[in-house]
Amino acid sequence: MNSLSQKMAELKAILAEMDSLIVAFSGGVDSTFLVKVAHDVLGDRVLAVTATSPTYPLHEFEEAKSLAARIGCSYKVLESNELEIAGFSENTPRRCYFCKSELFGILKEEAEKLGIAEVADGSNCDDLGDYRPGKEAAKELGIRSPLIEAAMTKDDIRQLSRALDLPTWDKPSFACLSSRFPYGTSITSSRVEQVGRCEDFLRQKGIRQFRVRYHDNVARIEVAPEELETFIKEPFRSQLVDVFKESGFQYISLDLEGYRSGSMNEVLDENV
Numbered sequence: 004m005n006s007l008s009q010k011m012a013e014l015k016a017i018l019a020e021m022d023s024l025i026v027a028f029s030g031g032v033d034s035t036f037l038v039k040v041a042h043d044v045l046g047d048r049v050l051a052v053t054a055t056s057p058t059y060p061l062h063e064f065e066e067a068k069s070l071a072a073r074i075g076c077s078y079k080v081l082e083s084n085e086l087e088i089a090g091f092s093e094n095t096p097r098r099c100y101f102c103k104s105e106l107f108g109i110l111k112e113e114a115e116k117l118g119i120a121e122v123a124d125g126s127n128c129d130d131l132g133d134y135r136p137g138k139e140a141a142k143e144l145g146i147r148s149p150l151i152e153a154a155m156t157k158d159d160i161r162q163l164s165r166a167l168d169l170p171t172w173d174k175p176s177f178a179c180l181s182s183r184f185p186y187g188t189s190i191t192s193s194r195v196e197q198v199g200r201c202e203d204f205l206r207q208k209g210i211r212q213f214r215v216r217y218h219d220n221v222a223r224i225e226v227a228p229e230e231l232e233t234f235i236k237e238p239f240r241s242q243l244v245d246v247f248k249e250s251g252f253q254y255i256s257l258d259l260e261g262y263r264s265g266s267m268n269e270v271l272d273e274n275v
Contacts (some may be wrong), residue, residue, distance in 0.1 A: 030067030
């Protein structure tokens with residue numbers, strides 16, 4: 004097994020072979036790390052691009068802009084709206100494929116317009132273990148995943164990000180708000196806003212790792228097990244109930260299994 008230093012050397016070698024690069028930049032742990040290393044290797048030949056959308060919260064967008072400025076890389080914002088994509092709002096298990104096809108298609112068009120040779124995302128090796136139809140879209144459109152090519156896991160990226168003094172090294176995992184809805188439940192702008200308001204409350208209260216899952220009139224809250232106790236203490240419990248009910252939920256539940264990435268995929272057949 005390669006050491007962290009070997010993996011970093013391999014990543015730099017992969018990037019150095021690229022003439023120029025667009026990175027799909029969300030401001031998360033992985034894409035921030037990739038932008039930083041790509042900028043170190045390629046300088047002004049790398050462009051970080053954030054695609055805004057209704058399912059991408061404003062606070063994440065503001066953080067992405069701040070991180071791009073901190074790194075010093077060229078940065079551009081493009082607009083996208085997944086809710087207008089055929090097949091997306093119906094929320095089938097293929098939802099992520101439609102979303103990534105739209106996103107990567109926009110980035111490929113931008114690369115062609117600017118004469119940029121490659122487009123990459125921040126997928127890492129841990130992403131290969133979950134159901135992620137978006138990877139199919141990436142393959143179809145020729146999107147590179149340098150972190151996978153360098154055999155990097157999420158833990159590798161966090162450790163190396165810390166060594167690079169990136170503030171995202173311990174940032175909680177985040178996924179777009181569309182992942183809060185069970186497959187088959189249609190995704191609408193009002194429902195996305197409803198979930199977003201509830202998650203904003205938790206964030207403002209200092210809860211670090213969480214998801215508010217939408218189940219019609221029920222909100223199912225997933226949090227890290229060590230934070231479960233916080234939710235039954237006053238005045239936090241009453242404040243949460245007020246906010247969630249004002250946002251449109253009739254019932255609020257706390258998932259005792261706690262936060263886990265991709266929990267909405269637990270209902271899928273292994274052969275999907």
